[in-house]
Amino acid sequence: MATASPAADGGRGRPWEGGLVSWPPAPPLTLPWTWMGPSWGQHPGHWGLPALTEPSASPAASLGIFEVRRVLDASGCSMLAPLQTGAARFSSYLLSRARKVLGSHLFSPCGVPEFCSISTRKLAAHGFGASMAAMVSFPPQRYHYFLVLDFEATCDKPQIHPQEIIEFPILKLNGRTMEIESTFHMYVQPVVHPQLTPFCTELTGIIQAMVDGQPSLQQVLERVDEWMAKEGLLDPNVKSIFVTCGDWDLKVMLPGQCQYLGLPVADYFKQWINLKKAYSFAMGCWPKNGLLDMNKGLSLQHIGRPHSGIDDCKNIANIMKTLAYRGFIFKQTSKPF
DSSP states (O other): OOOOOOOTTSSSOOGGGTSOOOOOSOOSSOBOOOOOTTSTTSSTTSEEEOOOOOTTSOHHHHTOEEEEEEEEOTTSOEEEEEEEESSSOOOHHHHHHHHHHHGGGGOOTTOHHHHHHHHHHHHHHTTOOGGGGGGOOOOOOSOSEEEEEOOEEOOOSSOOSSOOEEEEEEEEEETTTOOEEEEEEEEOOOSSSOSOOHHHHHHHOOOHHHHTTOOOHHHHHHHHHHHHHHTTTTOTTSOEEEEESSSIIIIIIHHHHHHHHTOOOOGGGSOEEEHHHHHHHHHSSOOTTTHHHHHHHTTOOOOSOTTOHHHHHHHHHHHHHHHHHTTOOOOOOSOOO
16 A cells, blocks of 8 residues: 655545555554545544444434544554434444444455445345445546546567557546446457457457447547537536557657558547556556456456457556546646647
């Protein structure tokens, strides 16, 4: 986990300012933390969560507030404990039941945001009602939409030149929910080296029949622009940014092929988030093996086959959602053109 830089908040770091919390040695009894609905940082001193209710709960209990505080156990180790607070108290039955359900999950070596994602699911699974969904809220992101992109291109050993894009997938990820709202996916016919090599097919899973007769890069770029317009992404009031696993896609591959073919590069392709950098900011380590290392580091199952453009996009989206659950705010990593 990344260590947040010391700041006016006493060095605890603020997840809504670009990273995960790394807890310092705990002062006596409690460590301040805030997570209150969709707006973070409103109520310093505790992590307030919506009331946990079930059909059999009394009206008074349903109005109660379930609060989680980081405290010290008898041995001096920090832990998370459910407490009751507010004018209307949690019923002792519900509170004791919540503690019983959470069990070992009260201990959270990875910080409060992980507790939220794990313990919320655990409590919900034990019948605490639909209101549990409200317990998981994302910090506000800087963008309305993230456009997850991962090209596949012609390749061989030794490498062929120029490389040409043969798969062009984009996932439109809602910045508020981190869910996929729309997909753009096309295969592209290469023109300089129209015949795919066996190495390329083995690596990407793309066979010759999948690119033969497909639109050229110029035609695909025109369709991307149409899709962007249809999705409302060209509206100047809508903030969106591309996300790639590395800088190669938009720093090297697309501008290089467009230059070779004499095609313009749209401005929206000129800024992006490198997921490897975002992950390293959040987790404190560089993912040498890209998506495989990031999935492993976050205990995620890899989706599909490696080096399938559309599957890689799904993995990127899943990693982003997981980091957002943990409180990470995504920022542009590319330098302005």
